[in-house]
Amino acid sequence: MNLVLLFTMIVASVIFVALVMVITRWISPRSFNRHKGETYECGIPTQGSTWIHFKAGYYLFAILFLMFDIEAVFLFPWATIVQELGTKALVGVLFFLFFLILGLAYAWRKKALEWK
């Protein structure tokens, strides 16, 4: 039943957005000229394409995020049973977090966390 409801909500949100877009196209004025469709810029014609190689700094943080997010995924199932496992869970996760913080320290040391 939960999956049916999830599917319902996905379909409902798609229909909702589509409906809004259809209504607004239906009641709003429409006219087209070449200058109106130009890329927005502060009074001057825009220079070149935007689809170029972008600053690498963002991708560096994306890679770091990937590493730490997967770690969070591993920790979630552990977190639900930590009360039953007791001290064993604590010792186990100490090792896990130690290696994780080692990774963060390495990135820190390599100046991957600086914005250049």
Place this chain on the structure above:
Amino acid sequence: MIDFNSVTTAIDRFLNSVLPHQAATLVECLIIAVCAIVAYLTFAIVMIYMERKVCAAFQCRVGPDRVGKWGLLQVFSDVFKMLTKEIIELCSSDKILYTLAPFLVIMSSIITFSCLPFDNGLQVLDFNIGIFFIMAASSFGILGILLGGWSSNNKFSMIGAMRSGGQMISYELSMGLSVLTLVVLSGTMQISDLVEEQTKGWFIFRGHIPAFIAFIIYIISGNAETNRAPFDLPEAESELTAGFHTEYSGMGFGLFYVAEFMNMFIIAGIATTIFLGGWAPFTIPGADAFNSAMFMIPGFVWFLGKTFFVIWLLMWIRWTFPRLRIDQVLVLEWKYMVPIGLLNLLIMTICVVMGWTF
């Protein structure tokens, strides 16, 4: 306390007695979808009105007061104005992705919205991995923002989208860590169980110091997730005009706007659910008369009251602090919030294992 489970069961039984099973399920899904979307829009309107009034109060102004009593009809007139605005067709954008972006943003926010427990049984989606599912569904919205910015083929949109992506994925992490801290305390991820557990006492009190640190981390990263000041770099109006939705006009922009406001509601709603007890009333162990008086107040009043309190907190932060720079934003996350979050997780684990929680 009203138990909405009995209401839904009654409707289900009635529909099954009138219609065949599949048709009844279909009608139920239809009712739920319509109710959820109507609630979504109602809260969006309330939030926009509240934002204007709270902002005005913090800046010693009156705010909207001309359209209707206390300016109550202002938001409705704005919606109609936005609906009648022309959608400008762009020459150089990627048409398919440009149209797809609002769909993704709204979809992620509606799915997350339907996970919120408004009252006992008044919740659309209740998975056993609840809180994890919420994190997954809410991070889905970043895709829509990145697509919208990239497909517009505009420098402002592109920079806004990249900043937004960098900031949102970074703060996702500390948000995940603070949620994780609370999962360690509760031992369950299902939303209904989480709230049920908190009828004995809210987690922010039961988890004392680590839970409180987690709450502060959650509020800061929640503010960053919704792209609001002091973390509003993605749409810094003085540098990027409007950020990732610069090229969206009329209702295309309106949908991003609604999604942004509703994301703030959702952030506050999750904070309420995991820290402040969801629909569970405030109780003091031992004071039975007081507790039974508190249980007389309906659950959705508790939930909405606490949620709007957190929203007010977020608005207070938004209208008080100046904007950060992108390097400051990332340094704050990676050099302060992540190590503090990890340490806090460890403290909470020790507390839980040693039994130092209430």
